[in-house]
């Protein structure tokens with residue numbers, strides 16, 4: 001059984017849990033912990049807001065999340081976003097990765113943090129200001145992407 005879990009925190013504060021629970025039936029959980037006291041977490045897939053709290057995928061997922069503070073566009077414009085691809089490495093051989101992005105028209109908004117758990121524990125990134133070395137400001141800064149390809153066999 002593979003189990004990969006990412007907790008993404010907006011320090012203001014939003015938390016995502018990304019988990020891949022089973023090698024045979026792929027599962028990923030994204031969980032927010034918004035400690036801002038304002039704003040609404042948004043987990044986006046295509047044209048849909050999937051949740052503002054927690055969501056379980058039973059297949060791979062690629063999308064974005066951000067804290068809607070009032071002036072963010074649907075795809076996070078004017079705000080920072082967390083981009084994530086959640087994929088079970090035992091199925092696809094690729095695994096999961098996530099990053100924080102401020103590539104225009106995105107921009108720093110509030111502190112964000114994400115972390116993997118249940119495999120790649122503690123791997124993640126955080127940004128508490130617009131002067132952050134752990135986020136994309138330009139598309140060639142691929143070193144800010146945090147990957148998790150570990151199967152945590154339990």
Ligand SMILES: *[C@@H]1O[C@H](CO)[C@@H](O)[C@H](O)[C@H]1NC(C)=O
Pocket residue numbers: 056057058
């Ligand atoms: C995934 O499976 C769980 C348990 O059966 C279910 O509660 C959940 O709604 C499913 N998620 C989706 C996106 O269908």
